[in-house]
Amino acid sequence: MSCERIEDLLPAYVDAVLGNAERAEVEAHVASCPACASLLACLRTADAALAAFPEVDPGAELRDRLAAIAAPKPNFSIFALLRKPSLQPLLTAASVLGVVASLYLLNPGRREFEKSVVRTFHRGVGRVEKLYAQAGSIPGSIGSFAENLYASLRSSNPLERDKD
Amino acid sequence: MEAIIQGCLEGKEGYWNMLVDLFSKKVFNLAFQFSGSYQEAQDLTQDIFVKLFHTLPKYEAGRNFSAWLTTLAKNHLIDEYRRTKWEKKNRDDFDDQLLTAASGTGDPEMQLLQNESQRILWAGLNRLPADIRMAVILKEIQGKSYEETASITGVPEGTVKSRVNRGRLQLARILRETKEHSDEL
Numbered sequence: 001m002s003c004e005r006i007e008d009l010l011p012a013y014v015d016a017v018l019g020n021a022e023r024a025e026v027e028a029h030v031a032s033c034p035a036c037a038s039l040l041a042c043l044r045t046a047d048a049a050l051a052a053f054p055e056v057d058p059g060a061e062l063r064d065r066l067a068a069i070a071a072p073k074p075n076f077s078i079f080a081l082l083r084k085p086s087l088q089p090l091l092t093a094a095s096v097l098g099v100v101a102s103l104y105l106l107n108p109g110r111r112e113f114e115k116s117v118v119r120t121f122h123r124g125v126g127r128v129e130k131l132y133a134q135a136g137s138i139p140g141s142i143g144s145f146a147e148n149l150y151a152s153l154r155s156s157n158p159l160e161r162d163k164d
Numbered sequence: 165m166e167a168i169i170q171g172c173l174e175g176k177e178g179y180w181n182m183l184v185d186l187f188s189k190k191v192f193n194l195a196f197q198f199s200g201s202y203q204e205a206q207d208l209t210q211d212i213f214v215k216l217f218h219t220l221p222k223y224e225a226g227r228n229f230s231a232w233l234t235t236l237a238k239n240h241l242i243d244e245y246r247r248t249k250w251e252k253k254n255r256d257d258f259d260d261q262l263l264t265a266a267s268g269t270g271d272p273e274m275q276l277l278q279n280e281s282q283r284i285l286w287a288g289l290n291r292l293p294a295d296i297r298m299a300v301i302l303k304e305i306q307g308k309s310y311e312e313t314a315s316i317t318g319v320p321e322g323t324v325k326s327r328v329n330r331g332r333l334q335l336a337r338i339l340r341e342t343k344e345h346s347d348e349l
Binding site: 007008010011012024037038042043045046047050051052053055056057058059061062065066067069070 | 174180181184185188189192193196197199202205206209210213214217279282285286300304305307327328329332333335337339340341342
């Protein structure tokens, strides 16, 4: 029997499931063939080593990851977001702004209102310009006012009056 | 077991954790033995449990849950193996793996193994085709019967026996060649 044929029979020989005739053939061949004898020894070693592979612990970190698979996912709710206390001042300001904006945008006399705003603005600007021009004449008139003020102060002060 | 599964299906608190406690080690070890990498096995185990979570409603009460889950895990491992072409990568690295395995150095995974033979076989498993490797792992490492292995892998018992014996012989040859090679050095 060839080595190739014997090699195919070796697992069954190790498992002791060969018939008498085949078992005798394998034993006779192995006794005279170092390569097949070595393979038979390695097969027994491999079987024993595989059976003795240690079980490995997957670790706590993996266990946590696996447990999290079934954990309920937090649902995003717009109502929950709107109820957040920290958002209340912002929401109030936004509401007020919204009311004011809607009063303006939905007002049927909006164009007339815009015109009156522009008119008022221009009127205001004209008044400021007029006041600015008047302010230019103040340094001229303040001189006589200062002298009069000085004289009245002197007359009301008794020390200054005695000196005179 | 049925009560735990029912609890999981109804979303009762704590039942999923019970399932994780019962089967995470078993699934992880299958993934670890099949992939040869601790990190890869962690990710694969997580993927398998996500799949389990979604397919649990399809589990038929009265069936062997452990075998059902192992089949689910086996299918995922082989699909993922084919999808990501581990085979090519692992075969390219195979000679390097064997040399480091024989010397007892290298990957932290190797440190878990007790002797030189185990380290060589651990690296050698990567050289087996996926179907043969899975049959060897289930029968020879996890100690399942031919009948159970056939049920999990979905092939006849005769095919399982043939795959297991071919895998054992191939591993024995790898062991012989590596030891001869290291004796020569």
